[in-house]
Amino acid sequence: MTAVVDTLPETERYARAVESSKRVRWDIEKDVIRGRRFDTGHKFLPDGLSLAGAFATLSPGERRFVSQIQGRTYANIFGLVERFINAKVLELSHDHWFGDQTALEALVRFSDEELKHQALFRRIDAMIGDVLPSGYRFDVDANAVAHAVLGKSTWAVLALTLDIELFTLLHYTQSIASDAELSEIFKDVFLYHWKEESQHAILDELELVRIDSGMTADARDRAVDELIQLVAAVDGILQAQASADAEYFAATCGRPVDDAGAASALRDGSRQPDYRGARAAPEGSARDAAVVRDQA
Ligand SMILES: [Fe+2]
Ligand SMILES: [Fe+2]
Numbered sequence: 542m543t544a545v546v547d548t549l550p551e552t553e554r555y556a557r558a559v560e561s562s563k564r565v566r567w568d569i570e571k572d573v574i575r576g577r578r579f580d581t582g583h584k585f586l587p588d589g590l591s592l593a594g595a596f597a598t599l600s601p602g603e604r605r606f607v608s609q610i611q612g613r614t615y616a617n618i619f620g621l622v623e624r625f626i627n628a629k630v631l632e633l634s635h636d637h638w639f640g641d642q643t644a645l646e647a648l649v650r651f652s653d654e655e656l657k658h659q660a661l662f663r664r665i666d667a668m669i670g671d672v673l674p675s676g677y678r679f680d681v682d683a684n685a686v687a688h689a690v691l692g693k694s695t696w697a698v699l700a701l702t703l704d705i706e707l708f709t710l711l712h713y714t715q716s717i718a719s720d721a722e723l724s725e726i727f728k729d730v731f732l733y734h735w736k737e738e739s740q741h742a743i744l745d746e747l748e749l750v751r752i753d754s755g756m757t758a759d760a761r762d763r764a765v766d767e768l769i770q771l772v773a774a775v776d777g778i779l780q781a782q783a784s785a786d787a788e789y790f791a792a793t794c795g796r797p798v799d800d801a802g803a804a805s806a807l808r809d810g811s812r813q814p815d816y817r818g819a820r821a822a823p824e825g826s827a828r829d830a831a832v833v834r835d836q837a
Contacts, residue, residue: 554747555644558740562650565736569661573733574726579672581605583724585612589716603794610677610786612727613669617679618779619734620662622705625687627655629698633748644747651744654737665730674793678785681778690771694760695752697767701775703745709738 549557567573579585586608588594593604630652637645670677690698713735717728753761791798 551747551751552641552643554743555641555647558647558743559643559650561740562647562654562737565740567733567736569657569664573661573729574664574668577726579609579669579724579726581609581672583727584608584720584722585669585724585727586615587716587720587723589720590615590712606794607790609669609673610790612724613666613673613677614679614782614786616662616665616669616730617681618782619709620659620666621681621683621686621778622702622775623655623659623662624683625690625698626702626705627652627659628687628691629695629702630655630744633695633699636751647740647744648748651741654741658734658737661730661734676792677789679782680785681782686778689774693767693771694764696749696756696761696764697771699745699749699752700764700768701771703742703749704772706738706742706745710735710742 584591584605588608591608591611593599593608596604596607599607630648634645634648634652637648666679690701713731717723717731720728756764
């Protein structure tokens with residue numbers, strides 16, 4: 542199936558993305574929320590992503606609370622990156638204004654969906670805030686991060702975006718869908734998100750190949766360095782937020798927490814999943830991470 546689709550002419554692949562986008566289209570309130578509230582009796586982020594098994598010093602209830610904190614942050618991180626993804630998609634749509642109108646429609650729908658996803662994740666943050674203790678902080682400025690990211694080449698931004706949208710699909714299919722103890726509403730948020738992200742990953746690849754075909758080897762080489770810098774910058778943001786989440790947990794879990802124990806495990810576990818390669822980043826990456834953090 543995949544092989545057949547991959548050999549289709551580009552315009553046909555854009556057309557299929559439009560067709561799928563129309564077929565799966567959903568509404569935040571009517572399809573996802575459906576009048577429900579979050580229940581703190583359930584986990585939010587699955588064990589496969591929270592790495593809850595590493596939190597050996599926590600009780601089962603505390604591990605569930607960690608999954609709820611991390612689930613809230615997971616949703617907020619998506620809302621954060623979708624700001625720069627949407628701006629780049631709108632910029633790329635310019636290349637199709639007077640060309641392939643199907644490609645233009647595909648990117649316009651992509652942008653519309655990312656705006657909706659940002660609204661969904663703001664809604665989720667507020668709904669989780671209604672049921673968890675006060676004091677949670679997510680102080681990263683989406684516009685400042687977007688400005689810093691969009692200062693890199695289109696190739697680097699598209700490659701980062703493709704990576705994000707591919708792991709979004711994998712997180713859902715390999716960890717979220719299969720965890721039977723998860724909050725139904727949390728699971729539905731990422732089910733509906735997955736449905737639209739499936740088209741985005743295809744469009745990212747089409748656009749990345751199109752941009753790549755017009756680049757020199759030197760420009761591509763520089764773009765790869767920029768991609769590594771961006772991954773390191775994202776890692777910096779995740780590390781800072783993991784520390785904020787650990788402090789929130791320590792302040793609200795209801796018992797004194799040894800910083801060398803539970804809180805540091807949470808800090809380490811929260812930043813594990815997707816960016817470990819960033820630690821092999823070239824010189825300049827740490828500075829870039831600091832720039833993004835400082836602007837945020
Ligand atoms: Fe999205
Ligand atoms: Fe997306």
